[in-house]
Amino acid sequence: MRMHYKFAPLIAVLVLGLSACQTTGDQVVMSKKSALELRNIQSRIFETSDQSKIYRSVITVMQDLGYAITTVEPEAGIISGNKLAKLDLTAAVSQKDENSTRVRANAIVRVQPNFPAHQVDGAEFYQQRFFEPLAQALFLDALYDDEEIEDSEKVAEGPKQASEVKE
Secondary structure (H helix, E strand, C coil): CCCCCCCHHHHHHHHHHHHHCCCCCCCEECCCCCHHHHHHHHEEEECCCCHHHHHHHHHHHHHHCCCEEEEEECCCCEEEEEECCCEEEEEEEEEEECCEEEEEEEEEECCCCCCCEEECCCHHHHHHHHHHHHHHHHCCCCECCHHHHHHHHHHHHCCCCHHHHCC
């Protein structure tokens, strides 16, 4: 039995053409900042033990800012949403101690379709476009976590020289 190969060039062109259209939508270019520096940018402490109130306020503020809520996991303290299919924001609410609650936000932006997304690492973005509106909604100040700032200062200072240790 003889095979016909007259469609082989057409099939090859289709296969190559379809592989060129493959998207990279799941790829995210992570920040070049250290994990500790990024955590300081993305986290704030609210002096209240009412974690439920903060959780509800995060949802309200995200909706007020134009995010469509996509994930709500009250047990885990996670809320996710997206805005204009270009910006994804996830916030995690957790108890820091008996008198304060931590909120950490992480944003991913997609500049163009079929290109990798980028993690937002600008302090101004988190402060002005999330934590200030959240603090206003809660009638509380959004404070930096002093422990994390002290840790980042230690990392920035680097190891002490032998001459500095001898005192």
